[in-house]
Amino acid sequence: MLFVKALRRDLTNLAGVVFAALFTIMVTVTLIRILGRAAVGTVDTQSVLPLIAFAAVNFLPILLVLTLYVAILMSLTRAYRDSEMVIWFASGRSILDWIAPVLRFALPFVVLIGLISLGVAPWAARQSSEYQKRFEQREDVSQVSAGQFRESGSGGRVFFVESVSEDQAEVRNVFVTQRVGNEVSVVVSSGGGIEILPNGDRFLVLNEGRRYDSAKGEAGFRIMSFERYGVRLDPQTPDLTDESTRAQSTWALIAAPTLRHQGELMWRLSVPISAVVLALMAIPLSAFNPRVGRSINLVLALLVYVVYNNFLSIIQAWMGQGKADWASAALVHLIPLGLVALLFYWRVSLIRLPWLQRVLGVLRRQRQ
Secondary structure, eight states: OHHHHHHHHHHHHHHHHHHHHHHHHHHHHHHHHHHHHHHTTSSOGGGHHHHHHHHHHHHHHHHHHHHHHHHHHHHHHHHHHTTHHHHHHHTTOOGGGGHHHHHHHHHHHHHHHHHIIIIIHHHHHHHHHHHHHHHHTSOGGGGOOTTOEEEOTTSSEEEEEEEEOTTSSEEEEEEEEEEETTEEEEEEEEEEEEEEOTTSOEEEEEEEEEEEEEETTOOOOEEEEEEEEEEEEOOOOOOOOOOOGGGSOHHHHHHSOOHHHHHHHHHHHHHHHHHHHHHHHHHHHTOOOTTTOSHHHHHHHHHHHHHHHHHHHHHHHHHHHTSOOHHHHHHHHHHHHHHHHHHHHHHHOSSOOHHHHHHHHHHHHHHO
16 A cells, blocks of 8 residues: 555655664763773773673663664654644555554664573674673783783782784883782792793783882891792683673573563563564654644653653562562553554544543643
């Protein structure tokens, strides 16, 4: 049918533009945040691009929900503004006739959102956590950045290097301080690097420097000059397990139905459900009088999304604390669905709701 084809074409074009804009904003914000963390040394500079990619996958379900909602809202709002809806209504169409084509357009979005939310997003969160843990559990000298003081993971050593070679194998002008009990050692060297012995032991070997030893309560220092000085690096076994619920697979959440796992599972299931609810909500919210203006319905649509999304986050937190159950989660979706039914009834019914008519009358008088 003609109006179905026109609607599908408008929705497709708008969805591409909206998604491109939202995705660009999300990637830019994520890039700035991760680059800031890399600048202070909490993230490996070589892992910036993978971390951005994993963060983008995590945000994709929300971006797709917003894309669907905004695309439907903008397409139908434009039709009201250009008086296209008046023509369709005059030809015998009802606003209910837009439900089926909108749902058919939303179906691929809902399926994709469900697949990402239930399967791909947890994998991306797990990979992002592994990247960060690998960097945190590297040897002390491997985390050193030129021109920065860096404390070891155990807190017993502090490193400072003036410069690092391009292959990250050698450091120049090294300062190392180490505290063992009441003794403090300070090592200053012109340079060094990591050497691996045949048995697998790793050593930080420093060249041409001095070591200063002192003990608590003593006024003097013991000074030792050296040509080569080796510091054994304790081997670390990376622990890449992530206990956070976001990184757990959906099957793991179902197999271990703890309170936190149920809250995370509720959120993953709610994201595709919210896409359907918001797609239906956008149809009656897009209706407006071109002579009056369209600012009110757009503000209302934005408010509906913010409140809906915040209530989902609140129920997730409450389920993790044992203050809510699955019935409460279902109620969060049923209330917006009831509002959708009420809005459709108000748009198609010849009998206007009295209380709503009074409110609209007050608004019109204030505008005049």
